[in-house]
Amino acid sequence: MEKKCSIIIPTKDKNSRLYLTLKCLEPQVDENTEVLVVFDGCTKETIEEFNTFTWKMNVQKVISEKNVGRAAARNLGIARATGDVIIFLDDDRLTEANFIKGHMKGHTGDPCVVLGERMDAKVTEFELLDLMKEKNLADVLSFVAEHSKKEFYYNIKKIFVKKPRAKYRFMAFITGNVSIDRSLINEIKGFDEGFKGWGYEDTDIGYRLAKLNIPYYQDNSIICYHLLHSHVKSQKSKEELKNLKYLKHKFPDDRVLGSAIRFYTLKARLEL
Known part of the structure; x- marks a missing residue:
């Protein structure tokens, strides 16, 4: 039986980036995929604008009126997810056409962690608005790819996942492009909401998974482009x-x- 997946995207008032993130996912989504967007203390205006967007796919909204932070927001998404595999994606990541299939291909065997490739894209706010109007998705991705380079810091981190059970593999665990069997997430009880503000809620969960001797697999063909922001x-x-x-x-x-x-x-x- 084919596995189903849940894509969890936390967001905080970044509709132009979120729109493009979802636009890239839309052609990939089928009956075995659900998309959950967690609005983490977003303004009323943000949600009203998002409601004007139309999709051929079903986008589930999970709304937290209070800004609860990255760890808690992802836990809200996990609580609603029904897929066998959870893919964590940020609200400023544009994905190539094989993104979902690439992640799911890595989960045909025993429970594991699958890490994709990360590219940094320098695109101005004016260019983002133009990209939102672009009808041809291939042109959007082509433009972003031309303005991208490998994420320097993550490119260093990939040395820690050369082997599936390398000692320091948890250092490569970053939630912008990663998938995990939902059974593992439930086993470790999700993200630790004691992490506030920026950083290391993902390192913590990656470390706890490594402590369970869970293998990590790096697949550089699963590409997402990070729309950099200040x-x-x-x-x-x-x-x-x-x-x-x-x-x-x-x-x-x-x-x-x-x-x-x-x-x-x-x-x-x-x-x-």
């Missing part, structure tokens, strides 16, 4: 360091995780 580096670094402290407190005596945390702490302080 952020306040000082605020991000502050939140990052706070979450690293929380992660260290959860597993105080773990040498493997401790090594990773020291690396991440240096990265945060250098604001890489």
Whole structure:
């Protein structure tokens, strides 16, 4: 029997990016796929504008009036998901045509984690608005691909998943393009909502999955393009360091995780 999947996309007031994310998914969605968008404390205007968008696929809205954060928002999506496999995608990631099939191909055997390729795309807000009006999806993806390059930081992280059970494979676990058997998510009880602000709720869940000896598989043919956006580096670094402290407190005596945390702490302080 063919497995079904649930795609969970948390969002916070980024309709132009979200629109393009869903536009890329639309041709791929069939009866074995459900799409859940979690509105995490979005403004009334954001939701009203989203309601004007029309799709040939069913998009389930999960609305949290309060901004609960990345971990809790994804848990809201997990609670509504019915698929055998959960694909986590961000609201600013455009996917190639084989995205869903590529992830599902990796889940034909025992429960596992499948990681896709990540590209960084520099596209202006004006260009995004033009892309929203473009009818030909191939032209949208072609334009974005021309303005993309491999995500530098993630390209380094891929060395940790050269083997399915490599010791540090959890360091490559990033929720922008990853899929997991829902049975595993339920077993570890989802994301830890103690992580607030930016960072490491995904490292934590990736680490807990690795502790269960779950294999990780990297598939560079499953491509998504990250539509880069600005952020306040000082605020991000502050939140990052706070979450690293929380992660260290959860597993105080773990040498493997401790090594990773020291690396991440240096990265945060250098604001890489």
